[in-house]
Amino acid sequence: MPTALIVGASRGLGLELAKTLHSRNYQVFATTRSPDAHIRKELGSDFPQDINIVPNIDLKQEDAGKRIVSYLKGDLGLGVGKGGETKKLDLVIMNAGVFKADTLKDPSWEDLLEMHKVVSIAPVMVASHLYNSSLFAAPSKFILITSEGGSIAFRTREEGGGNYGHHSSKAAANMVGKLLSNDLYDKQVTVALIHPGFMKTDMTEGVGYDKFYESGGAVEPSAAAETTVEFILNELPHDLSGSFWAPRGPRDIGQAERVLVPVLGKNLPTPLPLPW
Structure with a gap:
């Protein structure tokens, strides 16, 4: 049975990624900021009980990566296995994110710092x-x-x-992914940067993007999880490591035609390779 670690899996896309991979017979480890018992009660009875919760993981904290490894190797025995068999991670998805709106008139130092910690610094530490x-x-x-x-x-x-914090932290995460792909290529670890789609989540609603749901073609996280997992598992060979993709294509990217049609032509493909 293959193994997957979803970092940031208590709600939205992360939760649906965990459930989708579980349905595809993955052994899933899912990190949350909450204690195990609390999050299972919050998620309800439809949450698969054999998904392993990795609790109390706060990516704003420097020791988040160390705590994940400690839990995986200690409480869950990953990397050891029965009878001396070594068990390792086949798939890791860094999903956790923070989006706090800002303008040039009133940027918040703390909000900017939080977005970068979670989105672009934590992936380096976890990796x-x-x-x-x-x-x-x-x-x-x-x-x-x-x-x-x-x-x-x-x-x-x-x-x-x-939205300086949102855009800059995501751009920084893309650079982190590109550099990781260089460091990990010879280790047979394929790295990719994924735009999963415009989704109807607490995060997008919290910054007022719900007013664009209809015009922007927003989808439920469950739909985005399906296309994301399908792309990762079946359309991402190792020679594409370090690339940036939209598995759902250009449908929810407002500037896709303006920017990409002159380069790729009128019939933009799905999945869509994205520009830096």
Whole structure:
């Protein structure tokens, strides 16, 4: 049975990724900021009981990666296995994110720092601890859920400015993923940056994006999880390590046609390779 670690899995896309991979016969480890008993009660009876909760993981804290490894190797025995058999991670998805709106008039230092800690710094720390603890299988995949919001090419003048923390942290995460792909390539760890789609979540609603749900083609996290997992498992060979993709294609990316049609032609493909 293959194994997957979902970092940030208590709600939204992360929760649906965990459930989707479980339905595909993965042994799933799912991190949450809450204690195990609390999150299972909150998620309800439809949450698969054999998904392993990795509790009390706060990616704003420096020791988050160390705590994940400690729990995996200690409480769950990953990397040891029965009868001396070594068991490692076939798939890791860094899903956790923070989106707090800002403008040039009133940026918040603390909000900017929090977004970068969770979105672009934590993946480095988690990858480092997993690598140093020999928990990556060979081959395996390390996926960063970023966003088309991290594409500099898509930030055209027509779109305007603002949301400095969101866009800059996602762009930084894309760079982190690219560099990780270089470091991990010879270890047979495939790295990819994924824009899963515009979703109807607490995060997007919290910054007022719910008013764009209909016009922007927003989907439920369960739908985004299905296309994301399908792409990761079946359309991401090792020679594409370090690339940036939208598995659902251009349908929810407002600047896709303006920016990409001159480069790729009128019939933009799905999945869609995204520009940096």
